[in-house]
Amino acid sequence: MTMAAVIESRTAQAPARRLPSGLARVDIVSDLAAAEPVWRALEVPEHVSTPYQRFDLLGAWQRDVGAREHATPFIVIGRDAEQRPLLLLPLTLRHACGVRIATFMGGKHTTFNMPLMDREFATRASAGDLDVLLAGLRDRGGVDVLALTQQPLHWRDLANPLAQWPHQSSVNDCPVLLMPPGAAPTALLSNSFRKRLKSKEKKLQALPGYRYMVASSDAEIAELLDWFFRTKPVRMAEQRLPNVFAEPGIEAFVRSACMAKLDCGHRAIDIHALRCDAEIIALFAGVADEARFSMMFNTYTLSENARWSPGLILMRSIIDHYAQQDFRALDLGIGSDDYKRMFCKDDEPIFDSFMPLTARGRVAATTMAAVGRAKHAVKHSPALFRLAQQLRGALRARGGAAKVDEKADEKARD
Structure with missing residues (x-):
């Protein structure tokens, strides 16, 4: 045996x-x-x-x-x-x-x-x-x-x-949104915040085929991931961040987990998106059980539609989606990014x-x-964190200058 x-x-x-x-x-x-x-x-x-x-x-x-x-x-x-x-x-x-x-x-x-x-x-x-x-x-x-x-x-x-x-x-905190049973939508996100997002969403709603979706079929998942792996590297380059999704095996891992069907009806990683007929506008993916959603990765369009805050609109839609299913908590992963604090007021x-x-x-x-x-x-120290960012920026600038000097030396040698 x-x-x-x-x-x-x-x-x-x-x-x-x-x-x-x-x-x-x-x-x-x-x-x-x-x-x-x-x-x-x-x-x-x-x-x-x-x-x-x-x-x-x-x-x-x-x-x-x-x-x-x-x-x-x-x-x-x-x-x-x-x-x-x-x-x-x-x-x-x-x-x-x-x-x-x-x-x-x-x-x-x-x-x-x-x-x-x-x-x-x-x-x-x-x-x-x-x-x-x-x-x-x-x-x-x-x-x-x-x-x-x-x-x-x-x-x-x-x-x-x-x-x-x-x-x-x-090292890092994890901001979390607690979702009490029966809480009104405005108790999870303020009425003023919802109004601001609704005003922005009107611009997107004018697009043919505009909709919020949770990917269910293999074809939908594959299409969304194809777009994600084209778009995310560009967004990370804009922020001067290393593309962790380019590391060996990461794309294969993400695709495999997103395709894996679970008995509870979820995939091992669920994908939520805003899209219209012409393009995918924003994507958030994460894991869920019957009581909590945890975000793993996200990105948004490179087109002019990015000006209407599609990531924030998508996050509001995800919160409402899970509130209707009586979920008790939602988090956006570790880190203190400003957009996370817009939604998650507590810490895990x-x-x-x-x-x-x-x-x-x-x-x-x-x-x-x-x-x-x-x-x-x-x-957790604003002063130390600013100093660390300044040092990191200086090292990057120094590295960039070194590369320029190397290229100049190569041209001189030629």
Whole structure:
């Protein structure tokens, strides 16, 4: 019997309603297919996970991005004494500066990172359970430090058990819009803001075929992504930002996740757009469960229609769309961009933990924690942040001048 079959068999034999005992055993799986049955069993709404930890999303990332970066799957499965899976940590293993570091799968493309957990275990997990988890990882060997970043303190009103470990605030905040049950549209976005957007939207509504849409068919998704990957590099170049979507494997990962169909009716990544017959005007894409939408990437048209703030209009449409479905929260990803604060007035508390598993890992964990605290201090001090931006701008200008000098030297040599 294959390992995957053994896992599936044990999962199927688990009593449906019996409360789990505490964590008793830790297994490490380095193969996605072998971990998939347990992963999907813990992914269902009856248990606890974020949409960023879905198998279809992280599996695509690992195949198309992680493997190219020489990151290997390091999937931690915690079981009770009767071998029922209680927790799955979807990690990946990297080597850097002679240290073996385990981090959450997904890299910079996941806003929130959490274990997938049996719901009863998540509500009762103790410090003793986490001690068993750490001891199991130390006994298995192969890792010097756990670098577990961007973890929410709570998810769907449940405390994150991993917050019992030593932790610190993440480098960036995550602005969030809370959506109380039955809230009026004007309670989510002010009436004056809505009026300003409505005035701008009148210009777009004059375009033939103007509409808001959520992509549903494969053909719609492919068309929207083709446009996104043509347009986003231009927008990023305008802002003098590196094009992260040009990195090896990223486009394949995004396309695969956007196409993946889930049992809940969503795709692993959902795409919302404003368009007319002549062009796509704006696009926002993100992950959703039955209670929250989290934005991952976006862009807007290069045409004259950009002057009417299509990104803001699209965001208002997305908020109204999910409010009608009784969602409880919406976020636009980490970072303090001005447009995010127009919609999201609260902050989601997120934290990092750097847990050493070996003596060599202790030095690495201390260093990573110190770097994280320094970055957090810069991001949360207007004076330090302005200084960092000025230095970055000076370095870019210096680099550009150096390139000009190199070209002049080449011409002189010619």
